[in-house]
Amino acid sequence: MITVGVIGYGYWGPNLVRNFADTAGARVGFVTDMRPARLSQVTSRYPATKVSTDYRELINDPSVDAVAIATAVSSHFDLAMATLRAGKHVLVEKPMTSTSEQAAVLIEEADRRGLVLMVDHTFVYTDAVAKIRELTQGGDLGEIYYYDSVRINLGLFQHDVNVLWDLAVHDLSIMDYVLSQSPSAVSATGLAHVAGQPENIAYMTMFFDGRLIAHVHVNWLAPVKVRRTLLGGSRRMIVFDDLEASEKVKVYDRGISVNPSPENVYQMLVGYRAGDMWAPQLGISEALHTEAQHFVECIEQKRTPRTDGRAGLRVVRLLEAATQSMAQQGRLVSLAASTPVL
Amino acid sequence: MITVGVIGYGYWGPNLVRNFADTAGARVGFVTDMRPARLSQVTSRYPATKVSTDYRELINDPSVDAVAIATAVSSHFDLAMATLRAGKHVLVEKPMTSTSEQAAVLIEEADRRGLVLMVDHTFVYTDAVAKIRELTQGGDLGEIYYYDSVRINLGLFQHDVNVLWDLAVHDLSIMDYVLSQSPSAVSATGLAHVAGQPENIAYMTMFFDGRLIAHVHVNWLAPVKVRRTLLGGSRRMIVFDDLEASEKVKVYDRGISVNPSPENVYQMLVGYRAGDMWAPQLGISEALHTEAQHFVECIEQKRTPRTDGRAGLRVVRLLEAATQSMAQQGRLVSLAASTPVL
Amino acid sequence: MITVGVIGYGYWGPNLVRNFADTAGARVGFVTDMRPARLSQVTSRYPATKVSTDYRELINDPSVDAVAIATAVSSHFDLAMATLRAGKHVLVEKPMTSTSEQAAVLIEEADRRGLVLMVDHTFVYTDAVAKIRELTQGGDLGEIYYYDSVRINLGLFQHDVNVLWDLAVHDLSIMDYVLSQSPSAVSATGLAHVAGQPENIAYMTMFFDGRLIAHVHVNWLAPVKVRRTLLGGSRRMIVFDDLEASEKVKVYDRGISVNPSPENVYQMLVGYRAGDMWAPQLGISEALHTEAQHFVECIEQKRTPRTDGRAGLRVVRLLEAATQSMAQQGRLVSLAASTPVL
Amino acid sequence: MITVGVIGYGYWGPNLVRNFADTAGARVGFVTDMRPARLSQVTSRYPATKVSTDYRELINDPSVDAVAIATAVSSHFDLAMATLRAGKHVLVEKPMTSTSEQAAVLIEEADRRGLVLMVDHTFVYTDAVAKIRELTQGGDLGEIYYYDSVRINLGLFQHDVNVLWDLAVHDLSIMDYVLSQSPSAVSATGLAHVAGQPENIAYMTMFFDGRLIAHVHVNWLAPVKVRRTLLGGSRRMIVFDDLEASEKVKVYDRGISVNPSPENVYQMLVGYRAGDMWAPQLGISEALHTEAQHFVECIEQKRTPRTDGRAGLRVVRLLEAATQSMAQQGRLVSLAASTPVL
Secondary structure, three states: OEEEEEEOOOOOHHHHHHHHHOOOOEEEEEEEOOOHHHHHHHHHHOOOOEEEOOHHHHHHOOOOOEEEEOOOHHHHHHHHHHHHHOOOEEEEEOOOOOOHHHHHHHHHHHHHHOOOEEEEOHHHHOHHHHHHHHHHHOOOOOOEEEEEEEEEEEOOOOOOOOHHHHHHHHHHHHHHHHOOOOOOEEEEEEEOOOOOOOOOEEEEEEEOOOOOEEEEEEEOEEEEEEEEEEEEEOOOEEEEEOOOOOOOEEEEEEEEEEEEOOOOOOOEEEEEEEEEEEEOOOOOOOHHHHHHHHHHHHHHHOOOOOOEHHHHHHHHHHHHHHHHHHHOOOOOEEOOOOOOOO | OEEEEEEOOOOOHHHHHHHHHOOOOEEEEEEEOOOHHHHHHHHHHOOOOEEEOOHHHHHHOOOOOEEEEOOOHHHHHHHHHHHHHOOOEEEEEOOOOOOHHHHHHHHHHHHHHOOOEEEEOHHHHOHHHHHHHHHHHOOOOOOEEEEEEEEEEEOOOOOOOOHHHHHHHHHHHHHHHHOOOOOOEEEEEEEOOOOOOOOOEEEEEEEOOOOOEEEEEEEOEEEEEEEEEEEEEOOOEEEEEOOOOOOOEEEEEEEEEEEEOOOOOOOEEEEEEEEEEEEOOOOOOOHHHHHHHHHHHHHHHOOOOOOEHHHHHHHHHHHHHHHHHHHOOOOOEEOOOOOOOO | OEEEEEEOOOOOHHHHHHHHHOOOOEEEEEEEOOOHHHHHHHHHHOOOOEEEOOHHHHHHOOOOOEEEEOOOHHHHHHHHHHHHHOOOEEEEEOOOOOOHHHHHHHHHHHHHHOOOEEEEOHHHHOHHHHHHHHHHHOOOOOOEEEEEEEEEEEOOOOOOOOHHHHHHHHHHHHHHHHOOOOOOEEEEEEEOOOOOOOOOEEEEEEEOOOOOEEEEEEEOEEEEEEEEEEEEEOOOEEEEEOOOOOOOEEEEEEEEEEEEOOOOOOOEEEEEEEEEEEEOOOOOOOHHHHHHHHHHHHHHHOOOOOOEHHHHHHHHHHHHHHHHHHHOOOOOEEOOOOOOOO | OEEEEEEOOOOOHHHHHHHHHOOOOEEEEEEEOOOHHHHHHHHHHOOOOEEEOOHHHHHHOOOOOEEEEOOOHHHHHHHHHHHHHOOOEEEEEOOOOOOHHHHHHHHHHHHHHOOOEEEEOHHHHOHHHHHHHHHHHOOOOOOEEEEEEEEEEEOOOOOOOOHHHHHHHHHHHHHHHHOOOOOOEEEEEEEOOOOOOOOOEEEEEEEOOOOOEEEEEEEOEEEEEEEEEEEEEOOOEEEEEOOOOOOOEEEEEEEEEEEEOOOOOOOEEEEEEEEEEEEOOOOOOOHHHHHHHHHHHHHHHOOOOOOEHHHHHHHHHHHHHHHHHHHOOOOOEEOOOOOOOO
16 A cells, blocks of 8 residues: 655645545545645545645655655755655656756656656546557557647646646647657747746747657637647548547548659659548546556556656756747757756 | 739639629630630630630730739749739739749839739638728727637648748738738748658747737648637637638637736736627628729729738748748748848 | 435435535535445545435434435435425425426425425526526517427436436426426427337427427437527527537527518518627536525525426426327327316 | 420529539530529520520420429429420429329329439438448448437528428438338427418427337527438447538447346346447539439439439428428328328
């Protein structure tokens, strides 16, 4: 039985607590939050769980084996570091840290101590993304041509991070899991409509070696909510619409065929293929439940999580590069150059 | 009665012919196309209309008062120039020309001769865009924060121009009509998935003086067709979905309100407003019919068209700058620098 | 403080418990269910709440003031009767009872004892239906011409009631609240696709005095889920789509205008009006929360609930008549004849 | 070469003329309409086609081999009869005639003379309905449980026929082609909202021998346009949405499985299956083009059309029975009794 402590009981914390409480082999032993009112909610729902406004009590509690951190990004590094130093496993909310240097330090610390360091890239644990990965890696799509995502809504403006760190992070974590390549360079643009605040609208293009391109389009100030990702391949294409009640993933047997023109070597003939559409039936498991279970299994079986610290680092590095590019109105930022050595 | 000649009877030419034939005060006197098979279609439908495979016969025909050019972009300049030199008015398909220099030369020639030079920015003549302009210019939206458009489909790959010149041109012409400002700089990215062909996927960000940003997202290789434009203002926001059968334009009474926090001068309080949605009833006139009528009126009344050569030039200049930026993976291209003096 | 007991902790019971637990002025004192496993869930979430597998303990518990009944329809009458006889207020799940006679007996009993008898017509407490009633009663729609609802899905086949009692009951309760008239006759058709089971597909037309007609279309065996209600008036029309995330209620300024033809008195000229569409912003309160609060207020202030026993009876009477008509393949059943005297 | 004459150049006539003009082996030789203004449109588009305001000239013209009738329903019988008596083949607009007796007389006349008598059940010639028939007849759906269609819009009120004859006729013709059974009885309800006019809203249930039920739901006074047909089978189910730009036909691998309960012979266990959805790619041919070609082939090869007079009669018989039932508020009308002997 793994005893989990949860730091932060705001928006996401209650979901973590509920899911760890429902996970076989785990129990929630301790919850902390700086706001006593939040803790009284914990107590009323989970009377057996210890609470405190001081996270250090949780970290130092010998009964706690693993800690889930669901606080503001800026505090992730300190809390995760303290947890690892106390010899406990860590599950940290996305994005993993504020800087790639911090992420690298945490990875090193966890490696040295043999502890599990996992990042809560929730989408990776959905049935939809699992199906997309299966189709992509299994070759059904052919060569991958593009990943293109629109993720907009009238959102919760955040004060400490720009909209890329809040919304694009989902796409970067999906791409990290689904694609077999990492971007080599990034160009991003965006704007802050509220003076003194971070950018609330942003566009991010990622270049890869080869014929793959990715683009993520995020906005906290949109009148409608859109969550639509296109994944184009040479053989088939996927539309992933997370707002669809059913049929979230649609696979289109569409594309082009290219033949050199027999008459003119300089002219390509581009033909179009339009075939059936197919929406695979997806499971209905809650992603966070699958993820909580995976975290517990990784601890018990000393395995590397599907979304380990290195995955978290790769995503943070992209966010860093994009933020840098955005500050310079789209200037290309190479990712090779920004890679910390691990 | 204005006698119109139409050069090019491919995809768009038949629409021009049909609409000029239906326009009071106009008749279609001459149609040319290099393919005799196309011309026999003209003859079967419009037996009174002259045809030829040689556009020079049309341009030199003294009965022709005005010429509509619906050929490949690369031929626009030569055909329009020959037409103007023959003393005839010109309506040229979008994009106006292959370069901004060409556009500037045509404008000068038309000005010197007192001829009407109009560009077929069709969307400007739709009831939807007219309503959007009315709401935008009338102040209903407040300060305009962003223009954001997705225009994708499994399209007709073109050999001579990239996808920006084919699809983004629609958005640039809408923006030119609807917004009161012109972009000051552009950053674009994209990729060609077919070797030796122009880019078939592209993303284009436009910066303005002030808090306005625009983004256009185009793709010839998408499994689904999307035509959705968001126009965000400080007071209201518009969603323009051109694929909706009715309710193409929806106006959302949504946004944010920003107040300096009383406790902390460094912290802004961002509040959200969510009010009613409203879809104004739009007319059902065909845009090209309205446009054909406008062209005829401009000739008769010696007026400057709503989409004159200068509008065409502004759009070409943006496409040029975006193509240049795209070749350098998003490098910012200032529009001030690229402006030809008129 | 009203202490509420809840009988039945299956599908709906947990929602009742959660909402009464969150209602100011109320507490959940007792929950019963025949399945001990369900009760252990209650205990783990609400340790202070008494539980039992015997509903009589709940009904006889002097600390319980009011009882919510969330069991199979066939048990509603006995449980509600026992509750009333114990001098306690009742909230009973819809449909109220299996027969209109049972409903009439309960109304009489509650009246005689001065107890609140309320039926859980949940939709009546939604913000959407409140807005529809406001528009309908306020005259915005003009004369009401029709109520037309499609409510289908791959549903939970029930063994004791047909699909009308499970799904059409929602529409009948909405109509009872929104319209100012009651149907005078009903014709229904349907079929059972599983031998020996109740009808799983049904169509029900209701006639009124005057020019109003209503139709409800329900199906447990549909591949897709639809929840769409049209309310047509002489001036405006409403589309209520309960599956829309936002914009559940859309008001269309559409209709016809009828003028006697000047030339021919026998020929009417029917003209069409097509104006704007408008989607009012709706609140986001949970219907059951509003309803729980209303139940508590009716008890405290000795008021008649919005969905009292008489509303429940009217709905049961319609279901009874429709079931009778369906057994005779659409034979018209008059509602006047079937009315028990109260 | 078959020379076709078209009587009636109103809403549908121009489509017939255009398609016969494009059909190999056919030419449009004559068009009549009572309104001279309509005929001048014919002349301007088809200068070689004869025109007249008197249909008798067309019927008596020896160069005309076959006649397409696109006039008001009430005139179908007289015009078709005159055409057959003149020894010419007939294609008549749907619904075939105003009464089933008239339809039977036409069938007899055509049979006696060996002429082709075809009814313009256009939907039968769409790629979507062809695919639905293929899936239904091929056994992919299993046993057919229901046909359920919603066909509503703010329509063109008609003066001579009720909404069933205008809209439900489409569904009846699709059912006639797709299903292997004919209804044995019908119950219909409806209402006229304009005094003295035919019913503008109607609901029609059809019973079959066995476990099949059909329902058609039509309305000329709806604020939105809906064209959605569900076809439920024991193995799979179809949703046919004619307003979808692509994916008009979706096949759902969903349904129920029924097992007798091992414990209780009176209780069935109903299980649910939810599998993939699949949207077959459909052709893009115009239905009326396919139909015009079929008519010409039937004449040339002396074949019985897919939608012959007997299909037309079956549909008219259903409309007659439904109209009779509707006048009596849903009274069951048996179709066996109303069958004229052929």
